[in-house]
Amino acid sequence: MASRRKWTSFAVAMLVLAWLAYVPQFYGQSELVPWSEALYFSIAALGLNLLTGYNGQISIGHGAFFGVGAYTTAILMEHNAWQFLPTLPIVIAVALVVGAAFGFPALRLKGLYLALITLGIAALFPDLVNRFASKYGTAGTSLIQPPRVLAPEWASGFAEADDQYRYYMLLVVGVVMLILAANLVRGRFGRALVAVRDHEAAASTLGVNIARVKVGAFAISAAYAAVAGSLSVLVNGSANAGKIEVFRQSILFLVAVVIGGTATVAGPVIGAYVVVFGQDFAKDIFDDKPELAPAVFGVLLVVLMYVLPDGIVGGWRRLIARRSRSDGLPPLPSASPAH
Amino acid sequence: MSVLKVHDLRGGYGPVRVLHGLSFEVNAGEIVVILGANGSGKTTTLRAVSGMLNATGSVLLHGEEVLGRSPERIARSRVAHVPQGRGTFPELTVEENLRVGAYSRSDSAIADDIDRWFGVFPRLKERRHQQAGSMSGGEQQMLAVSRALMMNPELLLLDEPSLGLAPLVTQELFEQLGTLNRTTSISMLVVEQNANLALKIAQRGYVLEAGLIVASGTAAELKSNDEVRKAYLGMA
Amino acid sequence: MTLFLQQLMNGIGNGVVYASVALALVLIYRTTGILNFAQGEMALFSTYITWKLTDAGLGIIAAIAVSTLIAFVFGAIIERVLIRPVEHASPFVILIVTIGMFLAISSITVTIFGDDEKQLPSAFSERAWSVADVSVTLEFVGLVVVLAAECLLLWLLLQRTKLGLGLRAVASNPESARLVGISSGTMLMFGWAIAAALGAIGGAVYVPTTPALTAGSMQAVLVYALAAATLGGFDSPLGAVVGGLIVGVAEALAIQYVEPLHDITLVVPFILIGAVLLFKPTGLFGRRIVERV
Numbered sequence: 001m002a003s004r005r006k007w008t009s010f011a012v013a014m015l016v017l018a019w020l021a022y023v024p025q026f027y028g029q030s031e032l033v034p035w036s037e038a039l040y041f042s043i044a045a046l047g048l049n050l051l052t053g054y055n056g057q058i059s060i061g062h063g064a065f066f067g068v069g070a071y072t073t074a075i076l077m078e079h080n081a082w083q084f085l086p087t088l089p090i091v092i093a094v095a096l097v098v099g100a101a102f103g104f105p106a107l108r109l110k111g112l113y114l115a116l117i118t119l120g121i122a123a124l125f126p127d128l129v130n131r132f133a134s135k136y137g138t139a140g141t142s143l144i145q146p147p148r149v150l151a152p153e154w155a156s157g158f159a160e161a162d163d164q165y166r167y168y169m170l171l172v173v174g175v176v177m178l179i180l181a182a183n184l185v186r187g188r189f190g191r192a193l194v195a196v197r198d199h200e201a202a203a204s205t206l207g208v209n210i211a212r213v214k215v216g217a218f219a220i221s222a223a224y225a226a227v228a229g230s231l232s233v234l235v236n237g238s239a240n241a242g243k244i245e246v247f248r249q250s251i252l253f254l255v256a257v258v259i260g261g262t263a264t265v266a267g268p269v270i271g272a273y274v275v276v277f278g279q280d281f282a283k284d285i286f287d288d289k290p291e292l293a294p295a296v297f298g299v300l301l302v303v304l305m306y307v308l309p310d311g312i313v314g315g316w317r318r319l320i321a322r323r324s325r326s327d328g329l330p331p332l333p334s335a336s337p338a339h
Numbered sequence: 340m341s342v343l344k345v346h347d348l349r350g351g352y353g354p355v356r357v358l359h360g361l362s363f364e365v366n367a368g369e370i371v372v373i374l375g376a377n378g379s380g381k382t383t384t385l386r387a388v389s390g391m392l393n394a395t396g397s398v399l400l401h402g403e404e405v406l407g408r409s410p411e412r413i414a415r416s417r418v419a420h421v422p423q424g425r426g427t428f429p430e431l432t433v434e435e436n437l438r439v440g441a442y443s444r445s446d447s448a449i450a451d452d453i454d455r456w457f458g459v460f461p462r463l464k465e466r467r468h469q470q471a472g473s474m475s476g477g478e479q480q481m482l483a484v485s486r487a488l489m490m491n492p493e494l495l496l497l498d499e500p501s502l503g504l505a506p507l508v509t510q511e512l513f514e515q516l517g518t519l520n521r522t523t524s525i526s527m528l529v530v531e532q533n534a535n536l537a538l539k540i541a542q543r544g545y546v547l548e549a550g551l552i553v554a555s556g557t558a559a560e561l562k563s564n565d566e567v568r569k570a571y572l573g574m575a
Numbered sequence: 576m577t578l579f580l581q582q583l584m585n586g587i588g589n590g591v592v593y594a595s596v597a598l599a600l601v602l603i604y605r606t607t608g609i610l611n612f613a614q615g616e617m618a619l620f621s622t623y624i625t626w627k628l629t630d631a632g633l634g635i636i637a638a639i640a641v642s643t644l645i646a647f648v649f650g651a652i653i654e655r656v657l658i659r660p661v662e663h664a665s666p667f668v669i670l671i672v673t674i675g676m677f678l679a680i681s682s683i684t685v686t687i688f689g690d691d692e693k694q695l696p697s698a699f700s701e702r703a704w705s706v707a708d709v710s711v712t713l714e715f716v717g718l719v720v721v722l723a724a725e726c727l728l729l730w731l732l733l734q735r736t737k738l739g740l741g742l743r744a745v746a747s748n749p750e751s752a753r754l755v756g757i758s759s760g761t762m763l764m765f766g767w768a769i770a771a772a773l774g775a776i777g778g779a780v781y782v783p784t785t786p787a788l789t790a791g792s793m794q795a796v797l798v799y800a801l802a803a804a805t806l807g808g809f810d811s812p813l814g815a816v817v818g819g820l821i822v823g824v825a826e827a828l829a830i831q832y833v834e835p836l837h838d839i840t841l842v843v844p845f846i847l848i849g850a851v852l853l854f855k856p857t858g859l860f861g862r863r864i865v866e867r868v
Contacts, residue, residue, distance in 0.1 A: 058670075105849060108856050111666075112610055116805045117852070120845035123798045127839040244791075251674055258667045291685045298679030302657060302672050309664045389754060414756035426751035428744050439744045442737070443756035490755060 020171060024164040032163055033235065038276040039170040040231040044249075045256035045268035046181045047224020052254065053262035054185055055217040056197030057106060061118030062225040063250035064125035067241050068095055069226025071133055074239035077146035084149045084169075084234060091230045092223045099222025103215035122250040129241040145238045166234050173231060177224060182265045184220070193217055194263070225253070259304050261311030270312050274304075341366050342494050342526045343388065343400060350387050350394030357383040358394065359550040365494065370520050370527045372537040374561075374571050375547035381530040382423055384547070385496045388528070389413055389420040400494070415443045419487035423498040425479045427486070429472025433463050436471050436482055440489030449489075456485040459515065477508035484512070488519070495527045501536065509533065513540055534571035538562050546571070580709045582831045583824060588715050588784065589799075590823020591722040595777035596793075596800035597807070597815035598725065599770035605746040605810050606766035609658065609669050613676035615797030617653070618774030619790070620680055621646040623688045625779045626695045626788055635696050635779075643775045650771025651764045658767070659760065685790045697783035714784065721780050725773060726816060732769075733812075742766060799823075802844035806851055808861020817859060821847065 023035050044066055051057050069091045076082040076090065102121060106114055133144075151165030159165035184190055192213045195203035204210050233239050252275050260271025282296035308315035343365040351357040357380045365371045375381045387394040390410040398406040405413050414420070419440075428436050437456065441449045457464035460481045466474060471482055480500060487495055497516075501509040517540035520527060531537040538544060538558045546554040546567060554564060561567050596614060603611045611617075621642045628638035657676060661668050699717035703710050733739035744752040745762040752759055781796065782788045803822045807814020822844045829836045829843045836842055851859060 105853065108853055112809055113805055113852060113856065115610070116801050117845070117848065119798070119801065120848065124839070124841050124845060127841055131839055255671055255674060258671050262667060289686060291682055291690065294678040294682035295686070298675040298677070298682070301675030305664070305668045305672050306660055309661065309668045391750070410753040411756045411758045414754055420754045422751065422754065426748060426754065428747040428751060430747045431743060435740060439740060439752070439757070440755050442741060442744070486755070
């Protein structure tokens with residue numbers, strides 16, 4: 001039974017991956033944009049899920065780490081003439097350091113207080129960029145537009161257009177990040193994350209180093225957000241830190257994690273696609289009134305939470321559990337809700 | 340005439356069934372005790388009676404079905420529940436706790452009643468302006484009982500009143516409960532592990548095991564029941 | 576010295592508004608354990624109603640009174656319709672619901688009232704007195720008086736009325752409150768209604784001190800109010816007021832005296848919060864560690 005489920009999941013994952021690989025062949029340039037956005041959004045949500053879902057530390061500030069990644073890549077490409085891919089290790093290193101730096105004070109804070117401090121990070125980031133990074137970009141807006149990544153000769157077989165090539169780069173990085181995250185949560189560190197979330201005192205008597213786990217979770221999730229930010233430069237051709245964008249992104253990452261299903265591997269990815277395409281859908285409903293789109297999306301969120309309080313993956317599991325119970329089989333264990 | 344008549348009560352938490360069909364009753368003016376080990380379903384039974392838990396079966400208050408009603412509605416039918424762990428309002432002062440107890444009353448005797456319970460529990464009077472959370476366990480238990488009595492109840496549900504109290508304090512509390520029962524004719528349903536004390540003030544009792552009533556009788560009968568003696572009275 | 580006093584007054588003026596919104600946040604947090612992300616946008620919507628009423632010819636004071644009443648009703652409806660169904664859900668779910676409200680209310684506001692700048696008249700005339708070379712405006716005095724009146728009314732409500740006793744009982748121990756017959760649903764509805772009304776007043780006295788009423792008017796205020804509530808301790812109304820004033824004053828003084836912080840004044844409240852929380856994780860006046868969101 002368990003192995004049959006495993007194989008089913010694997011087959012579904014392969015099908016989804018095949019579809020995602022086929023997407024650039026199917027859609028034109030403008031239609032490809034949301035698919036690319038959903039990819040980098042997924043990566044950020046995957047990372048935030050490690051922190052919030054598995055480790056129970058809520059952050060509404062990961063838009064700032066996203067921005068750190070975007071600016072690091074954009075500055076290196078624009079002013080140091082780097083290629084895109086070599087910037088990724090630097091981005092990861094910078095984000096690990098920055099993330100850990102914020103993780104340390106977070107050790108003292110819990111729940112709401114932590115959430116608000118992270119909100120502060122998101123609120124501050126644009127000001128800091130304006131102050132310190134504006135020499136790199138257009139004064140006032142701090143927009144940096146590095147040269148676009150172009151499709152190389154060898155890729156012409158599957159990606160004639162540059163945006164197709166860029167999409168495949170995103171997809172590859174995304175799959176790598178997903179596999180890394182899945183392995184992480186199934187291993188020792190993942191168990192430590194959950195143990196600390198569910199019972200800090202008990203975890204520490206079992207020899208888990210609470211501080212290391214919490215700071216580590218912060219650093220790793222920051223790195224994920226930063227990689228997502230780097231990739232956003234690939235898609236949008238720019239790094240930008242508008243006050244509203246950073247705040248919105250921070251919120252939407254968390255939204256993606258929760259509506260997908262906290263502390264599940266696939267949840268944040270599904271949530272990211274729902275967030276990206278849900279907003280697109282909201283725009284289409286009132287074509288003549290674009291300002292109503294956030295209202296539609298907001299209502300969508302509220303309704304989703306009423307119907308699926310444990311997220312899409314959680315709801316799916318409940319459905320399967322109910323079906324298998326009516327078959328006379330024992331119910332499947334569902335994910336424990338985060339605290 | 341029974342104040343409370345419970346029939347075939349079943350319920351639990353989510354998929355976990357705790358109560359497997361209990362029937363018992365409390366007559367007017369009676370103290371009834373439910374004995375049982377940890378996890379036998381004592382607390383769950385009381386929670387089902389006061390509406391804090393979804394259950395099936397029947398809970399009749401003076402012959403009226405109350406199962407499925409909200410806790411606040413059942414409370415307004417003069418059922419007072421002192422939950423396990425006392426359930427005081429820690430940020431409120433002692434006097435405010437008592438006034439909260441009289442929240443659903445609109446008569447003019449509230450102030451007199453506060454003085455009345457201050458008379459019964461003088462310690463509370465000394466601390467009337469102190470925050471409830473800063474008092475000792477015994478004082479909080481007295482406060483919880485007084486607060487419940489401020490509701491002018493016909494039926495008082497007490498969940499492990501002895502929990503966490505020193506033996507002397509427990510004894511004093513049970514004596515007060517016995518006196519109250521004699522002087523006010525309030526019926527009480529007491530859930531308790533300390534069978535010795537509980538059977539002293541109770542007229543009748545039930546023994547609960549794994550969500551089922553396994554024995555019942557008058558206090559004297561239970562005291563002489565071998566099984567009960569062995570399991571709950573610590574006697575061979 | 577004159578400059579210092581002037582800045583101090585500016586700071587208090589802003590701080591009063593932060594305190595007002597922080598008070599609303601704390602009130603909802605205390606009674607429902609919910610951080611209402613949409614608090615600022617709810618206040619924004621009410622402020623637009625105030626503007627619409629003055630635009631239609633109503634006096635500003637009357638307009639504020641009417642919009643406060645409308646906000647009170649809307650607050651109750653929001654609790655009843657949107658929050659009640661998820662009351663017992665996980666903190667994440669409630670957070671997402673208030674975020675959804677945040678998005679929806681701000682976009683509905685823009686749709687109804689348009690995104691152009693509006694001028695909301697001040698509730699106070701432009702009088703000013705000169706006290707020891709410092710100009711004291713009636714607006715400043717008015718702001719302080721409004722906050723003081725809000726605090727006093729709230730205190731009277733909570734400490735001296737039966738409704739207040741019920742609200743505090745529900746905040747202290749929701750389960751026991753139901754067991755003594757208090758309908759917690761009604762109390763929570765009142766909590767949201769009062770918080771919404773506080774926000775309406777806060778917005779209506781704050782916006783005239785800014786260049787114009789726009790769709791983004793309350794977003795910065797929400798951040799400052801959150802900072803104020805955190806600084807004061809999230810379960811303490813007194814903390815919200817003190818926190819709001821501290822944040823306002825610190826911001827104003829930093830603008831004037833700390834050159835490197837120019838442009839990044841938002842740093843100030845968060846440095847303050849960081850410092851306070853490192854030593855006292857429950858904020859200045861908070862009692863419990865706040866775990867729920």
